[in-house]
Amino acid sequence: MGPLEGVKVVEITGIGPGPFAAMLLADMGAEVIRVDRAGKAPARDLSEPPLDFLARGRRSVAVDLKHPEGVETVLRLVERADVLTEGFRPGVMERLGLGPDVCLARNPRLVYGRMTGWGQEGPLAHAAGHDINYIALAGALAHIGRAGEKPVPPLNLVGDFGGGGMLLAFGVVCALVERERSGRGQVVDAAMVDGAALLMTMMHSMRAMGFWNDERGTNLLDGGAHFYDTYETKDGKFVAVGSIEPQFYAELLEKTGLAGEDLPRQMDRSQWPALRKRLAEIFRSRTRDEWCRIMEGSDVCFAPVLTMGEAPDHPHNRARGTFVEVAGKLQPGPAPRFSRTRPEVRRPPAHAGQHTDEALRDFGFDPAEIERLRAAGAIG
16 A cells, blocks of 8 residues: 555554644555554444544554553554654653663564653753743744734644654654664654744845845745735735746746736835736736636746635646545545555544554454453543
C-alpha cells in the first residue's frame, strides 16, 4: 500500500500537531495504534465514525495510563513497535513511567517522537502555549499582516501543523532511515518554535541580502507588492495573483488591459501603493468567474480564492483527487504521491477503545489476558 507499509507506530493521543503527525504516518501506510484514555464515555452509536479527521487511518485502544498494568500494556506494545509518538509537556511521559529511557530499554530500536511547543529544554520548556505563541517567538508572526496593522494569526498552520506535526513526521522517518544503518533507535525532539523558525529560512536569507524589511506588509511576499496579493472582485469574492517574474507580470498587465498604460517600473517600491489601487479598480470591474475565464491556466500565476466548501469542487482538485471521501465525509487526501506505493486512508476515525481487543491480540496479548486487564481497569 503506502511507502511505510509494515512500520508499527504507537501514538499516545494528544491534540493538534501530534495527531496530525500520526495521521501522516498512517496515510503513508504505517500501522498506527492510537492509545486513547480509558474511562471516556463510550459513543452511543459506534456505527458512525467520529468527525475528527486527524484521527483517521488507525485503530484505537483504551488504556488507563495511571494504572500500573495500563502502563505495562503500553510497554508491551512498545516492544513490538518501530515508533512511539507523544505530545505532552516535558516530563509527563517520564512521570507516567513511559519516558524514552524506559521505552528504549524495552526496545532499543524504537524511534521515540516527542511533540512540544517549546522543546524538551530551555527557559520556556514547561510553560503552556499555543501555536500563536510559538510562531510569535520564532519570528514568524511579526511578518504576517498588512502594513500599519497588527499581526494576523495564519490559522494554526505554521506552528501546529507545518512547524510541528509535519516536522515530527519528517523527523520520525529520518530516524527510521538512520536506524537501518545503526540498528539503534533514538529520540526525536520536535518543537513548534524550532519548526516555525525553520520555515522562515528563505525570509532570513532575503533579509540578509537586504531584500526584506522588518516592517510588516512592505515586502515581496507579505502583501506589500501589488503583483503578489489578493483582490476583491465585482461579486464580493477574491482572486490571488503572484506575478513576480517579469514575463508573468507582463502577462498580468496584458490580461488586465494595463499593458498600454504608462506605468511605473514593477519593482519601484515607492509606486506599489498606487499600482495596487489601479489593479484593485480593474479587478472590481468583473466577477471572480469572469476573471477565471480570462486568467486561469495562464502564466499570470492566478487562482481564485476558494473557501473550504468550494475547493473540493474545483476541476483541478477533482482531477488530482486532492480531496477524498472517507466514510461519506469529504476531506483532504494523503500527500505526497508515489509512483509505486500509493498511499490511502485505511479506515475512518475510530471511537476511543473501539479496537482494544483486536489490536492487543495482534500485538501478542491472549484473550484471557485482555479480559484480566479489563477487569482490573487497566484497559477500556
